[in-house]
Amino acid sequence: MPARMNRQIHLVKRPETIPTEEHFKFVEVPVPSLGENEVLIHNLYLSVDPYMRGRMSDQKSYVAPFNLNEKLVGGVVGEVVESSSSRFSKGDIVTGMLGWEEYSKATEKEIRKIDPNMAPVTTALGILGLTGLTAYFGIEDICRPKEGETVVVSGAAGAVGSTAGQIAKIFGARVVGIAGSDDKVNYIQKELGFDAAINYKTTDDIQAALEEACPNGVDAYFDNVGGEISDAVLNLLNKHARIAQCGAISSYNKPDDQGPRIQTKLIKSSALIKGFVVSDYSDRFKEGASNLGKWLSEGKLTYEETIVEGFENIPEAFLGLFKGTNRGKQLVKIGEPEYGEI
Amino acid sequence: MPARMNRQIHLVKRPETIPTEEHFKFVEVPVPSLGENEVLIHNLYLSVDPYMRGRMSDQKSYVAPFNLNEKLVGGVVGEVVESSSSRFSKGDIVTGMLGWEEYSKATEKEIRKIDPNMAPVTTALGILGLTGLTAYFGIEDICRPKEGETVVVSGAAGAVGSTAGQIAKIFGARVVGIAGSDDKVNYIQKELGFDAAINYKTTDDIQAALEEACPNGVDAYFDNVGGEISDAVLNLLNKHARIAQCGAISSYNKPDDQGPRIQTKLIKSSALIKGFVVSDYSDRFKEGASNLGKWLSEGKLTYEETIVEGFENIPEAFLGLFKGTNRGKQLVKIGEPEYGEI
Structure with a gap:
């Protein structure tokens, strides 16, 4: 019987500016065989x-760079199709x-089970996963909005x-996106x-639009984008403003941006900027997930997904x-479950 | 008897870039007369x-701008030469x-007495005044250096x-100036x-010099200057670095700097920048001044003054x-005491 084949995507060149298809390579390798206490997962x-x-x-950063000529790594939801572990069964x-x-292939420590009856399985990659937790800790720990304060969210x-904007609303803030x-x-x-909300692509004067949307200034800013949008927000900081620097996608x-x-600007308003990644808060994930799950079930949080189909x-x-x-x-949907329904 | 005259310096034009003599004007006005519970001070x-x-x-900032065609305002040490207040006497x-x-002329609330026997009176404008307190809170509350960490101080x-560097040493840090x-x-x-220590004016490659001076990276940065020096420091931030943004004199x-x-950079190291001014900590001035006075008397802190003579x-x-x-x-020395010795 020929070995079952496994498609992978490798990083074959480090992008200097915008990554393109040439930085990635599709590779076929045999599906790995399991050692002790391991699990084979069909990724969905x-x-x-x-x-x-x-x-x-x-560059030096908070996580090691991807290795060249190896598969890229990211969050996955999948179905167990083989298991030599007593803790995981086919169909989990x-x-x-x-x-x-x-x-x-994964060890027991590298994965956790999710219950498809509690919420759609994709939420484990989104609002109930690292995405939701990122929003939660940026707002809860850094922006710390008080009732009636103005919170700006970019991206x-x-x-x-x-998610960050909705959590700021739950905290009682006035939220501008x-x-x-x-x-x-x-x-x-x-x-x-x-x-x-401001559409920065159709607004001629982002500074004027922000001033109109934030007549009382900006008390907190959850920033995903950096660049010129942040330049404009930083001109409106109130005394003791807090900025959660989550991302800077524009850079x-x-x-050499x-x-x-x-x-x-920071001195003038005694403002704080705190860069963060969700793993800084790993000892509080349980608390964050519990609050997010509660708000989701209460209808205080909602979410949307853009799902592309196909591994290619x-x-x-x-x-x-x-x-x-x-x-x-x-998200990218790359497979259907073989054993259970989700 | 002709009125005693009082020289003042007024701001007559707002500088766009580097201020020059043309932005200031020397003016002579009569020495003010006192109302109830007021004090006339001869500034020293x-x-x-x-x-x-x-x-x-x-521009909008943490303190109101100086008014045009009025005297400039700053920290002063002086001697009481007339008083209608029961709390202040000639020679204080x-x-x-x-x-x-x-x-x-000052009201009772605008001034406080200092004891020339405790420390030289000029320390009230320096290490035991707002200057020392600025250093104290930037280090104690924002940089928070731990034993053995590397703290960089600019300016x-x-x-x-x-003062900030010496306080970081008292906290047990390795300090690079x-x-x-x-x-x-x-x-x-x-x-x-x-x-x-690095002389940035004679160092060709400030980045390389900093890397050599900070082989274990930078855990905290007390920044007075901003600009290219800060660009270099920010490339060396360790995870969870703290930056006290006290000044940005280069900007x-x-x-349009x-x-x-x-x-x-902030995201990669989960770093924090906090702008601050000393008045943010006004409810803790007593604690700060007490620690500064103790360290000064124990010989753990030292200070230097550059004193120019003459009002002009x-x-x-x-x-x-x-x-x-x-x-x-x-400091600028502009007078000698008439009643007491200092």
């Missing part, structure tokens, strides 16, 4: 996220940081931003309940993040 | 400080935020920087006990701050 959904761009470069739905590949229709299309702006205002593909220096479309879905093609969480 | 020492540059512009030495003028031979002359570099290393005279965007030299002393002519606290 992959998460593609802006932070992966950082791992494609080889699991999630973990696995490969951009059709089948992944506001994205997976993290849309910045996003890149009329569709997105309508979505965050009408479906998510943001108090105001990721521009290694320049802009106005911000130190004087993973690079394009990833690259789309930098063009702003997604609304909410960008 | 004036403090000139970089933050005053911000008040010369009319007092300090407060008074004018760039020879005689100031390290200035009044605030030299950046200053602008060999004389300053020697001073902070040999007299203040900094572990390493004060450049309204551009530089590399820093958001991605105030603008030049202020402008010298931006050329780096001072070592330690820059």
Whole structure:
């Protein structure tokens, strides 16, 4: 019997600026065989996220860079199809940081079971996973909005931003979102309940639009984008403003990105900027997930997913993040369960 | 009897870039007469400080801008020469935020008495005043150095920087100072006990020099200068680094100062930048002054002053701050006490 084959996507070249198809290579390798206490997973959904761009470069950062000529790694939901572990059985739905590949081998510690009856399994990659937790800790621990304060969210229709804005609303803030299309702006205002929203792509004067949307200044800013949008927000900081620096997607593909220096603005308003990644809060994940699950079940949180189908479309879905093609969480569906229903 | 005359310095034009003599005007007005519970002070020492540059512009900031065609205001030590207050007597030495003028009228609340027997009266404008407190809270509350961590201080031979570095040493940190002359570099290393020091004016490659001086990276940064020096420091941040943004003197005279965007650097190291001004900590001044006084009396803190003589030299002393002519606290001596000794 010929070995079952496993498609993978390898990083074969480090992008200097915008990654393109040439940086990725599709490779076929045999499906791995299991050792003791291991699990073979048929991957169903992959998460593609802006932070992966950082791992494609080889600069010092909070996570090691991806290795060249090896598979890329990201969040996955899949189904157990073989198991030598007593803790996992065929048909279990699991999630973990696995490969951009059709089948992944994992140890018991690398995955956790998810219950398809509690919530759609894709939420494990989104609002109930690292995405939701990123929004939760950025708002709860850094932005710390008080009742009636103004919180600005950039990348506001994205997976993290849309959740961050809703959590700021739960904390009682007035929330202003910045996003890149009329569709997105309508979505965050009408479906998510943001108090105001700005389409930065059709607004001539982002500074004036922000001033109009934030008549009382900005008390907190959940920033996913950096760049000129942040330049404008930083001009409106109130005394003791807090900025959760979650992302800077506008700079990721521009290694020498320049802009106005911000130190004087921070001094003038005694403001704080805190860079963070969700793993900084790993000892509080349980608390975060519990609050997110509660708000979701109470209808206080909602979410959206953009799902692309087909293994071959993973690079394009990833690259789309930098063009702003997604609304909410960008996922790629690459398989159907063989044993259970989800 | 002709009225006694009082020289003042007024701000007559707002500087766009570097202030020059044309922005200031010497004016003679009569010495003010007192109402009830007021005090007339003969000013002996004036403090000139970089933050005053911000008040010369009319942008929104943490303190109101100076008014045009009125006297400038700053820290003063003087002697009471007339009093209608039961709390102050002729010959008392007092300090407060008074004018760039020879005689100031003050209410009881605007001044406090200082004891010339406890420490030289000029320390009230320096290490035991707002300068020392600025250093104290930036280190204690924002940099929070732990034993053995590396703390970088820019503007390290200035009044605030030299004190901040010494406090970081008291906290057990390894302290690296950046200053602008060999004389300053020697001073902070040999007299203040900094572990390493860099003369940024004679160093070709500030980045390489910093890397050599900080082999274990940078855990905290007390920043007085901003600009290219900070660009280099920010490349060396360790995970969870803390930056106390006290000043950005390199940008004060450049309204459109551009530089590399820093958001991605903050994310990569989960670092924090906190802008602050000393008045943010006004409810803790007593604690700060008590610790500073204790360390000074124990010989753990030392300080230096650069004193220029003569009322007519105030603008030049202020402008010298931006050329780096001072070592330690820059003061201007404008009078001698008439009643007591100091």
